Amino acid sequence: GAVAKPGQAGSAKRVDQGAAAAPSGKNEPLALYLASIRTKIATQQSGKPSAERGRVEVRFSVAADGRLGDVVIERSDDDSLEEEALKIVRRSSPVAPIPPSTGKTSLTMSLVMEFK
Numbered sequence: 001g002a003v004a005k006p007g008q009a010g011s012a013k014r015v016d017q018g019a020a021a022a023p024s025g026k027n028e029p030l031a032l033y034l035a036s037i038r039t040k041i042a043t044q045q046s047g048k049p050s051a052e053r054g055r056v057e058v059r060f061s062v063a064a065d066g067r068l069g070d071v072v073i074e075r076s077d078d079d080s081l082e083e084e085a086l087k088i089v090r091r092s093s094p095v096a097p098i099p100p101s102t103g104k105t106s107l108t109m110s111l112v113m114e115f116k
Helices: 004-046 079-091
Strands: 054-063 068-076 106-115
Touching (some): 004 079, 004 106, 054 079
Antiparallel strands (some): 054 106
16 A cells, blocks of 8 residues: 555656646647747848847738738837838748647737847
């Protein structure tokens, strides 16, 4: 009996850790997908040094096939950066299609772009 109890406690710990990790584990395909979009946009942005400095927050939709659309500026430090941010997001389209494992057929994403 005494040997089983520590094993059960260990199992319970693993279950607790699993339960704590379940929300992020369940959303992991989505998190990885969103990270891949951020990376693609950053790659498009990195080749274009900007004369202006600041931050622009953009919001856009992602269709099941990876097309980015409905790009809007949420806020910006400098109006002159807004058009450049819109162009960068549009140039990044399409991204990879949304993986079925995310459970999503479309999504909306916000992203802060920093111009340095």
